[in-house]
Amino acid sequence: MKLNDRGLLVVISGPSGVGKGTVRKALFDMKGHNLTYSVSMTTRQMREGERDGVDYYFVSKEDFQQKIKDGKLLEYAEFVGNYYGTPLDKVNEQLDNGNEVVLEIEVEGAQQVKQKMPDCVMIFIVPPGKEALYERLKSRGTESEEVIQKRINKANREFKKAHLYDYIVVNDEVSNAADRIMAIIRAEHAKTERSIHKYMELIGENED
Ligand code: 5GP
Secondary structure (H helix, E strand, O other): OOOOOOOOEEEEEOOOOOOHHHHHHHHHHOOOOOEEEOOEEEOOOOOOOOOEOOOEEEOOHHHHHHHHHOOOEEEEEEEOOEEEEEEHHHHHHHHHOOOEEEEEOOHHHHHHHHHHOOOOEEEEEEOOOHHHHHHHHHHOOOOOHHHHHHHHHHHHHHHOOHHHOOEEEEOOOHHHHHHHHHHHHHHHHHOHHHHHHHHHHHOOOOOO
């Protein structure tokens, strides 16, 4: 029985190179959920293998700035020289339809979301150790040495923001990390403050 009409907004962050994208894909591959992924908008260049409208909406800096002006973004931030942001309309539409919406965003944007939608669930993914992170960033082979260094510096600053999140999930194994996130989502749904109103309505009782 479903006790929530509106979906949960799930914000996932973590330092660059922690494997957020891989964990998110494993999460979406799990059965029996109604998760939808919010495709972000970015001004960064498309990487090999990425698809416009699937991984990101790739736009020009001018277009991005126009979206900001028009109030079309739930949040946005600059990350290592590029803009990234979450289109607002789709998020609200999915939540109203009762679907969970997953945002995979960096920490500044996550804080903006928390302010605007305080009932969101904030999850921070961490690596089992810092070395794993640096190795991943270097072996990805998609960025120049300079960009890698900037991302490592950024990751070190991002680590310090973990305390702003509701949950910390260690990505020791991708499937374990995805399992943990699914457990968090299920537990959040069962929280009294999220479900009591609907339950009382169902049994025809008023809350005192
Ligand atoms: P990448 O260039 O590696 O795809 O992403 C760089 C960083 O930007 C990652 O930490 C990613 O989670 C974050 N990011 C992706 N989309 C958004 C977004 O819509 N808003 C914000 N604030 N960060 C995002």
